[in-house]
Amino acid sequence: MSPSFPSATPQCQETSGFLFSHPCERGSTTQCMRCQRAICLLHMRTLDGAETVCVTCARAADNGDENRDPSDTSDEDDPSYYYEDYGYYGRDAWRGSGASSSSSGNDRNDFTEADGESVRREDDASFEEDLGGS
Amino acid sequence: MATRRQRWRLYALGGGLGHLTRATALARAAVARGHAVDLLTNSPFAPGLPLESWLGPGATVHRVDARADKATTVAAVGAWLARSTPDVLVVDAFPRGLAGELVALLPTVRAPRVLVHRDLNPVYVERFDVARAVDAFDLLVVPGEDAPFAQHPRAVRTAPWLLLDADACLSREDARRQLGLHDGDARPFVAVMGCGRPEEVAQARETAARLRAAFEERAAVRWLVPTPQDGGLTVWPALAVMRGVDVLVGAGGYNTVQEARATGTPLVARARPRLYDRQALRLTEAERVEDPGALEARVASLLSLLLQAGPRERPSAWDNGVHAAVEAIERVAR
Numbered sequence: 001m002s003p004s005f006p007s008a009t010p011q012c013q014e015t016s017g018f019l020f021s022h023p024c025e026r027g028s029t030t031q032c033m034r035c036q037r038a039i040c041l042l043h044m045r046t047l048d049g050a051e052t053v054c055v056t057c058a059r060a061a062d063n064g065d066e067n068r069d070p071s072d073t074s075d076e077d078d079p080s081y082y083y084e085d086y087g088y089y090g091r092d093a094w095r096g097s098g099a100s101s102s103s104s105g106n107d108r109n110d111f112t113e114a115d116g117e118s119v120r121r122e123d124d125a126s127f128e129e130d131l132g133g134s
Numbered sequence: 135m136a137t138r139r140q141r142w143r144l145y146a147l148g149g150g151l152g153h154l155t156r157a158t159a160l161a162r163a164a165v166a167r168g169h170a171v172d173l174l175t176n177s178p179f180a181p182g183l184p185l186e187s188w189l190g191p192g193a194t195v196h197r198v199d200a201r202a203d204k205a206t207t208v209a210a211v212g213a214w215l216a217r218s219t220p221d222v223l224v225v226d227a228f229p230r231g232l233a234g235e236l237v238a239l240l241p242t243v244r245a246p247r248v249l250v251h252r253d254l255n256p257v258y259v260e261r262f263d264v265a266r267a268v269d270a271f272d273l274l275v276v277p278g279e280d281a282p283f284a285q286h287p288r289a290v291r292t293a294p295w296l297l298l299d300a301d302a303c304l305s306r307e308d309a310r311r312q313l314g315l316h317d318g319d320a321r322p323f324v325a326v327m328g329c330g331r332p333e334e335v336a337q338a339r340e341t342a343a344r345l346r347a348a349f350e351e352r353a354a355v356r357w358l359v360p361t362p363q364d365g366g367l368t369v370w371p372a373l374a375v376m377r378g379v380d381v382l383v384g385a386g387g388y389n390t391v392q393e394a395r396a397t398g399t400p401l402v403a404r405a406r407p408r409l410y411d412r413q414a415l416r417l418t419e420a421e422r423v424e425d426p427g428a429l430e431a432r433v434a435s436l437l438s439l440l441l442q443a444g445p446r447e448r449p450s451a452w453d454n455g456v457h458a459a460v461e462a463i464e465r466v467a468r
Contacts, residue, residue, distance in 0.1 A: 003200075003361055013407065036425075126409055127255075127258050128233050128262070133149060134227070134228075134411065
């Protein structure tokens, strides 16, 4: 038996809004070839006439910095902003879980560009509404 | 066997396979201790999995349709909770409930409450006052990873939870046969896991096809799926055959990562976006890749190492934290 996924297409994962960023509410029509997020037609761009990307990746490419963090990380994106009292994600916090430490010398729990991807969907509009999003 | 048979109720709502897998691990260990377990799931994979036969006669599984809307799902939870009073209610991941419904429903449950507490998005925690919801629980069990309230005075940590103990998994030889390899085929086995969100399942299929085309001479590449899909090799639970897998390709979900680490299986994974769980924080630098090109390069590198040095030494046993969790929950149950 195949899994019984909801039939609706996934929501566009790009954000809209300038002062108050919020998730786009349109259904996706394709996928960014760089970051793999689902995107709608409005948030789709084409690079060099061939590569279909999201607005964020297109902007990063326009700026000439392919390695730039595509997420706009603010202080609120740092988990320690919320959990100083809990010591959550403090240095060495995960060492006891069996994970190996990073060889780069950085705290392996520091946010990176991939974490930006992980927090992009954070918004009141989806929490406790998107029952398949966990 | 526990001294007294307890009636456990396990709330495991959530998309994908992760919540169901973690709850199934707990249910199996609880049933083995003689308890009666009633499990609630809305995983899209649940209808296709032989959960009852795998858990044994002490377990009941209630499947809520993954396509149901919020109102229908909340109604199903309410009806499930109202059936009878258990000796303990265990809630996986969401202290407020997947739809926020437990805030109103929990006060009606006259039983001790246990939260299985894993990572939660800090924005969600802050904006939905999850700290208040956590305080409604008598025990928090933290299954092998850090979490926002891991320092809570009623929290206990365990090793990561796994569906199977080491002695219940197949040997490397038997696992390779189960995965379809002939005895004379010495090629390393690359497993591409096909679970997660529907678009990720489809991508895993494409990834497997791409890797197969690139490495067919050097490795056997298969798309492993928990429930039947065209072109996929149906294997559930995948942990049972993990000793036969030389390279595991997947995402950064709790179970994939913990199963790979416990069995010493090299993992090549992409951090997938989730509403509550942050896969990028779970994956190590050595496990994580950012795009399909990097994924293929990492698999090629691992295969080169395997072909030069042969199969790597694998752990013969592991600490399955689910047993400590069952004992902790037994102590708070009525």
